[in-house]
Amino acid sequence: xxxxxxxxxxxxxxxxxxxxxxxxxxxxxxxxxxxxxxxxxxxxxxxxxxxxxxxxxxxxxxxxxxxxxxxxxxxxxxxxxxxxxxxxxxxxxxxxxxxxxxxxxxxxxxxxxxxxxxxxxxxxxxxxxxxxxxxxxxxxxxxxxxxxxxxxxxxxxxxxxxxxxxxxxxxxxxxxxxxxxxxxxxxxxxxxxxx
Amino acid sequence: xxxxxxxxxxxxxxxxxxxxxxxxxxxxxxxxxxxxxxxxxxxxxxxxxxxxxxxxxxxxxxxxxxxxxxxxxxxxxxxxxxxxxxxxxxxxxxxxxxxxxxxxxxxxxxxxxxxxxxxxxxxxxxxxxxxxxxxxxxxxxxxxxxxxxxxxxxxxxxxxxxxxxxxxxxxxxxxxxxxxxxxxxxxxxxxxxxxxxxxxxxxxxxxxxxxxxxxxxxxxxxxxxxxxxxxxxxxxxxxxxxxxxxxxxxxxxxxxxxxxxxxxxxxxxxxx
Numbered sequence: 295x296x297x298x299x300x301x302x303x304x305x306x307x308x309x310x311x312x313x314x315x316x317x318x319x320x321x322x323x324x325x326x327x328x329x330x331x332x333x334x335x336x337x338x339x340x341x342x343x344x345x346x347x348x349x350x351x352x353x354x355x356x357x358x359x360x361x362x363x364x365x366x367x368x369x370x371x372x373x374x375x376x377x378x379x380x381x382x383x384x385x386x387x388x389x390x391x392x393x394x395x396x397x398x399x400x401x402x403x404x405x406x407x408x409x410x411x412x413x414x415x416x417x418x419x420x421x422x423x424x425x426x427x428x429x430x431x432x433x434x435x436x437x438x439x440x441x442x443x444x445x446x447x448x449x450x451x452x453x454x455x456x457x458x459x460x461x462x463x464x465x466x467x468x469x470x471x472x473x474x475x476x477x478x479x480x481x482x483x484x485x486x487x488x489x
Numbered sequence: 490x491x492x493x494x495x496x497x498x499x500x501x502x503x504x505x506x507x508x509x510x511x512x513x514x515x516x517x518x519x520x521x522x523x524x525x526x527x528x529x530x531x532x533x534x535x536x537x538x539x540x541x542x543x544x545x546x547x548x549x550x551x552x553x554x555x556x557x558x559x560x561x562x563x564x565x566x567x568x569x570x571x572x573x574x575x576x577x578x579x580x581x582x583x584x585x586x587x588x589x590x591x592x593x594x595x596x597x598x599x600x601x602x603x604x605x606x607x608x609x610x611x612x613x614x615x616x617x618x619x620x621x622x623x624x625x626x627x628x629x630x631x632x633x634x635x636x637x638x639x640x641x642x643x644x645x646x647x648x649x650x651x652x653x654x655x656x657x658x659x660x661x662x663x664x665x666x667x668x669x670x671x672x673x674x675x676x677x678x679x680x681x682x683x684x685x686x687x688x689x690x691x692x693x694x695x696x697x698x699x700x701x702x703x704x705x706x707x708x709x710x711x712x713x714x715x716x717x718x719x720x721x722x723x724x725x726x727x728x729x730x731x732x733x734x735x736x737x738x739x740x741x742x743x744x745x746x747x748x749x750x751x752x753x754x755x756x757x758x759x760x761x
Contacts, residue, residue: 342512367526
């Protein structure tokens, strides 16, 4: 297991934690955390990617993944008892954390203040993707619904359960989101959206 | 669900399938998360208190990093990943510290004496009592409040060559001169300064702060409003702010989504 993380970005050193035979096998807690370490190592790239879809930028994705995983890891045994699919559990937690965080921060838009820039910044790889830009501007709950639907492939009912809202809410949020996206990409690409 | 969106749905699936969505985890990111989980757990069991205030402590040092794509910086003096149990050392400048909403409270980061093994409620960032051999993140007492800027830290100055910097005795693992921009940790530990970056041509070009503050007393945990007060000439970038030091160099402050500084640097042009 020490070198186990083949699916993980190759630059990341194997988490020494995962070394199953390592010393400190003593307590249940360290077992639990070792197990969690393996889970993190294996799931991190996927979760960061998912966070990127959810938040619209890599930095917020990293923030989100870290804060959610730390919380979940601190009660890992409990989470494992509670769910057979911890990865899905983490993704739902991320969606919810993202929504509530936005609600608390009351941020109007992700790109509210972008005066010109001197220092080189990592370029948004989707800078020229109207659809991505339009997604970024969606309110967080609408965006989450879209991500759960089209990234995760969840059904309407599953989304409702995940987010703890009614199916009706999911439906209305989805149709609002779709309508907005249609308008935005229609206008960005210059063509008229026939409907 | 919404039916007439087949085309849009296909577009969305394509977008979410795009490989550019990948975010490479920084080296050590997993360790940082596990450490964070452990701290959280300890706190909960020890205090049975909700984590709100203390989350601020996580701001420092622990980082789930996004590998920065704009620099090509190599890490020197990076000890093998040992003792991950309690180290919270952030992997140099490739760090995006966490910014959970409640961290908008500036961490009451004592800039200097982070040495005392923290009582449960201190927000001392790096150590936890049970780090018997945390060689990598050793936190030692600093005699005074740590100030970084406007030209350097301690005997280290921006623009120093590698040899000059090495001669100060403050660089850890400074065995070989850099052949490209290379980060070094300090022998005193990473409580105040996370790392310095030395370019073979420009010399010491970047100080990456940890707990240190600028002479104007801002640093990690400061808000953008604090920055504006301290630096009227503050210029905004995407996710960061810059202020001139007055000597041709600048501070760059990286902020989280709550407009709180999570990380900052003292940088000499042109950097790396």
